[in-house]
Amino acid sequence: MTEQFRIYSKDAYHIPLSKGQKPPAELALDNYLTFACRHKFCLEVCPVYQVTRNEAHTSYGFHTSLFAIWKGIGNIEELGGTFTHCLQCGACEVRCPNTLFMGDFYKVTQTTIELVRKVRSDLVRAGVGFPGLDEVKKEVEFHLQAISKRDDLMKWTEGLDVQVGGRCDLVLYVSRFTATQATETARAAAKLLKKAGLNFSVIDMPQAGIGEALDIAREDKFVELARKDVDKLREMGAEMVVVVDPHDYFFFRRIFTRIFGELPFKVVFITDVLWQMMEEGRLVAQNEIHKRVIYHDPCTLNKLTNVWESPRKILSKIPGVQFTDEHHIDQWYYCCGNGVSTFKKVNPEIAFTIGQRRIRRALDLGGKTLALGCPHCWDHLTEVKTKSKSDIELINVIEILAQSVGV
């Protein structure tokens, strides 16, 4: 199935691993380039390595493990335990000099996230599996059932008096997770766009938004759902799609474009639009919000799509907010612990520790409120906060702005 779509950037990744067989030489060469680099900048920047101190849980370890199999000193049955220790946060990819200092020149970059997804899927296809696989499969099945339930999926729009579906230049894209688990964020986004006087429509019954499918050899389902949404947005006549969930933003900007080529509409993240509205004077943050705020950069924005300015600018302009800015490059080292897809379901203890460290860091800087840009971070850190009995407030930047604007 994978050969039909460009799921991966590198051709060698499309050749599946099999039990008892050497990986293809082209993949071994790619692995060797990391094994032989010796920089190991991918270690300390990795939030998982910061907890486990196990080199096998890093980009260097993943590439080396595969190279070892090619050298005949390992087998794919051993890979599950290590390849599940990746948040897919992208820190190693961007910190690696192969990407940061040479990637644009040679057009060869570190692609750890794709490698991890490939190996996990290959393990499923080869009948080997990996720890926590059943949990991940359940999550995908849950998503597939949930996207057909209109009452749940579109309930967040009730009482907002916004257009749902139909033709419109500007479309607000809210996928299943935000629509059902972070409804206040979705509602705040819609209210702010409305307050700014923008004529927009909300996508009706979105289907995509399940990155876990790429981890369990269900690439076909991922592509099918993505295509449905892209087709729907095209039929709506969308020229600009405003995305509320950073995970979806990452999918649109990095994965959908690889699979479908250039999209027929522009994709922007919600805070970029809101900041533009503030600059143009169409949104005025007038109510004082007395909070001591630290901003947490979501990995899918900061490391994977390089969006970090607009949330900071918004927070800086809200009256009453005491904003302590942690540099976005420093935050390459951070993650909430949730990960972009399966990590939390497979490694709940490590996910908890990473989240706890992130909250402690915010508290150390004198923060009482941790402002977030991602509903998945909010969901995971809320769990961490409850379990660790912390009194830090967790709230999305969009919701703080909505309070200040008064919607």
Next chain:
Amino acid sequence: MFKALATGVKVKRGRFEVDPALMKKVKQQYITEEEIDKIVDMRREYLDWMQYNFGQKLIKPPRTSKTED
């Protein structure tokens, strides 16, 4: 505008790129112009961050090199 000083180097959109014909052993991957832009932007931001955190002083080069006659 930049001009490539070495053979095998191309200039595209004002940026240096290796001549793809030279990439025979290690194959180039599929990468969009947007992703290239992202790498270039992040490198600039990273170097600014390095300078801000670790650039305590700027060492000036000597007027003449000691190894030159």
